[in-house]
Amino acid sequence: NAGVTQTPKFQVLKTGQSMTLQCAQDMNHEYMSWYRQDPGMGLRLIHYSVGAGITDQGEVPNGYNVSRSTTEDFPLRLLSAAPSQTSVYFCASSYTENSYNEQFFGPGTRLTVL
C-alpha cells in the first residue's frame, strides 16, 4: 500500500489564484481529513469526510472547499488564495470516524502564497 499520498509537495501561488491540493489513500479508509500546520499553533482541522459524498467543516474552513466523490480521493480546493493560507497542509485518513482509529498522515504539501 502507498498509504496516504499528497500532491504537490511544494507550491507557490500568487494572491487570488486558485488551486487544488490532491490527497489519495489506498487503504479503503472511510474517514479523511485535512489539517493545516502553522508555527506555534500545532495542526488545525480544516474539513473532514466520514465517507464518500459526505463532508463537513472543521475549525478553520474559511477559504477552502472539499468534495469526496470516491472513497480514495479527498481534494482540497483554495478558491482565491491569500497570504494567510501560507502553511503546510496535511491530509489524513483512518478506517472509520471512530475516535480510537489511528489517523495516517500524508507527507504534507508546503504552500506559499505571495
Add this chain to the structure above:
Amino acid sequence: AQKVTQAQTEISVVEKEDVTLDCVYETRDTTYYLFWYKQPPSGELVFLIRRNSFDEQNEISGRYSWNFQKSTSSFNFTITASQVVDSAVYFCALRVILTGGGNKLTFGTGTQLKVEL
C-alpha cells in the same frame, strides 16, 4: 471545547539523558483517545502511541514510555537515554467524537526536542 497544552516549546538535552515531554488536555467527554506523534525534520507525522480514556495503564516501548493520569488530565511522554535521532517535534493530540458525527483530532502546539552529542 477540547484543548491540548504542551507548555514546553523547546527542550535541549545531551545524548543519553532522559527527557519528559508534558501534555495536559481538557475535554468534557468521558470517552476520548490520546495520541503522540513525532515529526522529524523531514516533516512527516509518525504515530507513536494511542491511549483510550478508560485505560490508565502506563506503557513502555523500548526507550519510550507514557504516563497517563486522568486525575491530572496529563499524558506525559518520557524518552530514556535519548539519542540524536530522537530530535524532532513531538505532538500530543486528543480525539473526540463531534456532535452530529465525525471526530476531531485536537493537537497541542508541539515540543521541539533537540538532542545533542
